[in-house]
Amino acid sequence: LLLLLLLLLLLFLPPHLPQPSPCWLFQPPFDLRQVSGHFMNNSITHNLTCDLRDPDTMHGLKWSHLCRPSGGPVLGGSFSYLKSNLESSYTTRPVHALGGMRFRFTARAGMIAPAQQLLADVRSALLEDAHPSERRSSSSSSSSSSSSSSSDNAESACVVDKFLLGGSTDVRGFTLHSIGPRRQGYAAGADAYVAAGAHVYAPLPRGPWQERFGDVLRLHGFVTAGSAASGGPTMKHTALALSHSLAASCGFGLSLEFSAATIELNYVVPLVARSGIASPGFTFAVGADLL
16 A cells, blocks of 8 residues: 555656765864863953053054963862963154154064963972972972873863964954964964064055045055964973964055054965965954054
8 A cells, every 4th residue: 555655656746856965064173162162261350551652643652461360279160271461562653754654563472371380380490499309309290290281281271262363453364363273274272372563654645535534544564473373381392383383474555543443454465374374365454453
C-alpha cells in the first residue's frame, strides 16, 4: 500500500529533482568560543588625563594614562591581570613660514600583565640582594611561575579587554583589528601594543570654499605605524614579538576638525605589513581621538 501511494505521488506531482546540497559551515576558533559567554570581571579603573592644549587653537600637549587592576585575591572574579595604557599627542602652532601648516604627533602604548607574573617579578626584585643560594631558589621559582603564567597568558585576560589595532582610526591602511594575534582569521586581541603617528595639516588653496570651511577643513598628510603582539615571560620577549609584527602606512586626504570630533577622508598606501591585512585605497574615519 505504501509503495502504491509513493508511485501515485511520483506520477501526479510536478517534476522534481533531488540532489545533494553541500555547504561549508565555519565557526570561530575554539579558543575564542571558549571565552565567550558570561564572566565576572571585577576591576578598578584609574584614568589620569592632563590636557595642556589651548582651548581656542587646540595646540599643545595632551596625555592620559589608564590603569586597571582586575581580579586577584582582593577583587575576585574570573580574570586576574593589570592593564596599563598611555596615550599622548602634541599639536604645534601654525607655521606661517610654511604657509600656515601645523603638525601633530601622537604616540600610544599599552600592556596587560598577569597578576602571577607581576608577583614573580616583584619577588625577584625584592630578593635581588639576598644570599646567593636564596637568590637561586627564588629565581628558579620565579622562572617556573613566569613560564606557567606565560603559558596561561591567553586565559589570564578577557578577550574583550585586550588591545585591538588596525583600521581607519589608528593605523590606517589595514583592515579593522587585523594587526596582532589572530585565530583562523579572527582577531584574538593583544597583550601589548605600540603605535605612533605624524600628521601635517595645510590650509586649502584660495577659493570660495575657504571663507566657509577654511577654519575646519584642511589638507592632510600622515604616516602611521604600530605593532601588537602577545606578551612573553619577559619584556625582552615582548619587545621581540612587537618588532616582528610591525605595520606602517602613509597617505593624504582631507581633514574636517571640530571641537568634539574629527572627520577624515584619506587615500592610504601600506608601507610595511609584517602583521595585519593591508587594504590600500580610500578610507573614511570619524572619531574624537584619532591616532
